[in-house]
Amino acid sequence: MTDKPGIVITGASGRMGQMLIKTVLESDKAELAGVVEREGHDWVGQDIGIAMGGAALGVAVTDDALAAFSEAQAVIDFTAPEATIAFSKLAAQAGCVHVIGTTGMSDAQIAALDPAARDTVLVRAGNMSLGVNLLVQLTKKVAAALDEEFDIEVIEAHHHHKVDAPSGTALMLGEAAAEGRGVKLADVADRGRDGITGARKKGDIGFTAIRGGDIVGEHDVLFAAAGERIVLRHMATDRAIFARGALKAALWGQGKAAGAYDMIDVLGL
Numbered sequence: 001m002t003d004k005p006g007i008v009i010t011g012a013s014g015r016m017g018q019m020l021i022k023t024v025l026e027s028d029k030a031e032l033a034g035v036v037e038r039e040g041h042d043w044v045g046q047d048i049g050i051a052m053g054g055a056a057l058g059v060a061v062t063d064d065a066l067a068a069f070s071e072a073q074a075v076i077d078f079t080a081p082e083a084t085i086a087f088s089k090l091a092a093q094a095g096c097v098h099v100i101g102t103t104g105m106s107d108a109q110i111a112a113l114d115p116a117a118r119d120t121v122l123v124r125a126g127n128m129s130l131g132v133n134l135l136v137q138l139t140k141k142v143a144a145a146l147d148e149e150f151d152i153e154v155i156e157a158h159h160h161h162k163v164d165a166p167s168g169t170a171l172m173l174g175e176a177a178a179e180g181r182g183v184k185l186a187d188v189a190d191r192g193r194d195g196i197t198g199a200r201k202k203g204d205i206g207f208t209a210i211r212g213g214d215i216v217g218e219h220d221v222l223f224a225a226a227g228e229r230i231v232l233r234h235m236a237t238d239r240a241i242f243a244r245g246a247l248k249a250a251l252w253g254q255g256k257a258a259g260a261y262d263m264i265d266v267l268g269l
């Protein structure tokens with residue numbers, strides 16, 4: 001027994017799940033308390049070290065999330081929307097901080113997290129990296145300084161496995177641009193142009209999603225006016241940046257009052 005917070009990673013076999021497990025194992029501030037995969041996955045029951053192709057770690061992959069959460073202080077969850085909603089209820093029941101990196105959640109799915117946030121600390125962000133959260137603040141500032149003569153476009157690129165578009169990060173950047181402009185993103189978002197779209201509507205915030213190869217995650221916020229352009233850019237080349245941010249959030253959440261938080265709160269930006 002140590003006094004380091006015990007962390008459970010859900011979606012253990014996923015791209016982020018494996019990165020998160022490595023990050024927790026390398027940390028001297030936290031311990032790996034458990035790993036969860038979905039029922040029927042062939043990793044369930046195996047030692048996580050062996051499943052990941054290394055030495056045994058003495059932590060078995062389980063599909064019993066509540067049992068795993070009950071032995072931990074925080075859950076880091078980069079899975080899928082319906083799984084994340086179910087985990088939010090179990091994390092609240094177990095009294096764990098719930099760090100959510102899952103993207104592609106509808107407004108109704110995000111609202112379904114509210115009851116859990118009344119009982120526990122829930123930190124959710126479409127991007128857990130320091131760089132992107134700084135970019136969010138810069139985007140808000142630049143959008144506030146410019147008028148509608150500057151067309152705002154958010155362009156993102158990701159690997160070919162990604163299932164949701166626009167990315168969670170693109171939506172964070174779009175929200176920041178809209179907030180800077182003093183408008184609601186839902187009123188001005190232009191997503192998925194195709195065919196005879198008509199000319200661009202002044203004040204719209206456009207989104208473009210590129211999918212290909214192994215791109216980790218790239219985001220541009222373009223402010224384009226007659227005669228000049230400003231581009232704010234973040235390029236992720238290593239998923240470790242998301243995992244480090246998520247672990248920071250899990251540690252930050254210890255002892256905090258129940259509620260819904262984001263990475264701007266965690267990073268104090």
Ligand SMILES: NC(=O)C1=CN([C@@H]2O[C@H](COP(=O)(O)OP(=O)(O)OC[C@H]3O[C@@H](n4cnc5c(N)ncnc54)[C@H](O)[C@@H]3O)[C@@H](O)[C@H]2O)C=CC1
Nearest residue numbers: 011014015016037038078079083101102103126127128242
């Ligand atoms: N917020 C951030 O900083 C970042 C967010 N993401 C998001 O994280 C999510 C996962 O991304 P990847 O790891 O690339 O996907 P992935 O497809 O490699 O992994 C998802 C994992 O979740 C597991 N899973 C699904 N349902 C489950 C359930 N009910 N119980 C337990 N496990 C379950 C799957 O079996 C799989 O192992 C996506 O929504 C992605 O957009 C990814 C990178 C950074």
Ligand SMILES: O=C(O)C1=N[C@H](C(=O)O)C[C@H](O)C1
Nearest residue numbers: 103126127162167168169217
């Ligand atoms: O699915 C991914 O890979 C990523 N998802 C997040 C998003 O939707 O923005 C964050 C990062 O860009 C990688």
